[in-house]
Amino acid sequence: GRGPPGGGGGAERGVGGGGGGGAGHRPARQAEWGGGGGGGRAGTKSAAGRREARAAPAGGGGGGAGASKNRQWKALGKATGLTERLAMIGPLMDVDINDEGGRFVARDAISAVLAPWFAARTLAEVESAFAGAGVLWGPYRDFGQLVAEDARCSTANPLFREVEQPEVGPLLVPGSPLGFPGLGERTDHRPAPVLGQDTDAVLADLLGLPSAEIGRLHDAGIVA
Numbered sequence: 001g002r003g004p005p006g007g008g009g010g011a012e013r014g015v016g017g018g019g020g021g022g023a024g025h026r027p028a029r030q031a032e033w034g035g036g037g038g039g040g041r042a043g044t045k046s047a048a049g050r051r052e053a054r055a056a057p058a059g060g061g062g063g064g065a066g067a068s069k070n071r072q073w074k075a076l077g078k079a080t081g082l083t084e085r086l087a088m089i090g091p092l093m094d095v096d097i098n099d100e101g102g103r104f105v106a107r108d109a110i111s112a113v114l115a116p117w118f119a120a121r122t123l124a125e126v127e128s129a130f131a132g133a134g135v136l137w138g139p140y141r142d143f144g145q146l147v148a149e150d151a152r153c154s155t156a157n158p159l160f161r162e163v164e165q166p167e168v169g170p171l172l173v174p175g176s177p178l179g180f181p182g183l184g185e186r187t188d189h190r191p192a193p194v195l196g197q198d199t200d201a202v203l204a205d206l207l208g209l210p211s212a213e214i215g216r217l218h219d220a221g222i223v224a
Contacts, residue, residue, distance in 0.1 A: 063123065065130075065137040068100055075134035080117045086110065147172065161189035196224035 067073035077083035089109045090097035097103060103110060118126065123139055130137050146153050154172070155162055158179070165171040175188040203209045203223070217223045 063126070063137060063139040065135060067103065067136060069136075070098055071134060072136045073098070073100075073103065076114075076136075079129050079133040079135050080114065082113055082117060085113050089113070158186075161186075163189055163191045165191045166194050199223050 065076065067076050074083070077086050087097060089095075089106050090102065093106050093109060095102035095105045097106060121129070126137075127139065141149065151157070154160060159174050159177060160172055161175060162170050163173050165173075171191070173189055173191070175186055179186070200214055203214045203217070204211070209217075214223075
């Protein structure tokens, strides 16, 4: 799922549990890394007909890293300190490692080089290494973690505001991502309607039913 852009190079934030991880490179795909507590096992799995490298890092958590553009690829090599080793893959496999098509062909070899790096680090250590480095990456979070850990999904972000939802209580809700200066206070943060709140208006204004007929429908339990 993902989530809001972040990380050093405009990372995509995924929503989900900490699965495996590693590195693979092709358009519109993220390599995955993650795990719940250790191990340095690396392998591959099939996902929607695609092969993705995976490895479990030393600590909990998980995330994704990708490099569809050369600047992201170079940033990934620099941040991991593996630029020279990754560059060796091109001549060995007779592919252009600076082209995303070549990186896709060599994805398993790339994974083999990167997997131990991820496996030896916790999520916090990976985050520290990638922060501000221009790497396209992001941690995976479920919705509870997203609200609890990411300030961008809180009232610190003007997109969100806390409203009182009838029958529920305080609820964090998003408004429109569009804002226009000079229009005054935003009014697009509103609670969801409760069951039956707009029934009479719909029946009367849109369907043209008289009040007596609307009352009959309510009495019969046909509408709420």
